[in-house]
Amino acid sequence: xxxxxxxxxxxxxxxxxxxxxxxxWEGNDCTIEYLNWRLTQEFGEYFANYEHLSKxxxxxxxxxxxxxxxxxxxxxx
Numbered sequence: 001x002x003x004x005x006x007x008x009x010x011x012x013x014x015x016x017x018x019x020x021x022x023x024x025w026e027g028n029d030c031t032i033e034y035l036n037w038r039l040t041q042e043f044g045e046y047f048a049n050y051e052h053l054s055k056x057x058x059x060x061x062x063x064x065x066x067x068x069x070x071x072x073x074x075x076x077x
Contacts, residue, residue, distance in 0.1 A: 011063045012070065025071040032075050039068040 001009075025035065046053075046061040053061065 008063070008066065011059070012067050015060075015063050015067060025074065030071075030075075032072065035068055035072050035075060039065065039072065042068055 024030070042061065042064045046058070046065060049061075050058070
């Protein structure tokens with residue numbers, strides 16, 4: 001695995017673990033429509049605030065976006 005992919009995946013996992021208390025996306029209660037909506041929200045946060053975000057905040061927002069993409073990817077199996 002490429003080093004940059006591994007580092008990114010590590011950050012994705014850290015954020016997922018921090019949010020475990022919210023429940024998972026695997027069950028039927030978490031719909032594709034909800035995940036699409038949340039992904040759109042995360043994109044909006046990133047682009048609306050891009051000029052004002054620090055490098056760390058930008059990276060955090062991108063991890064959030066990636067996690068919702070992963071959840072959707074999983075739901076479409």
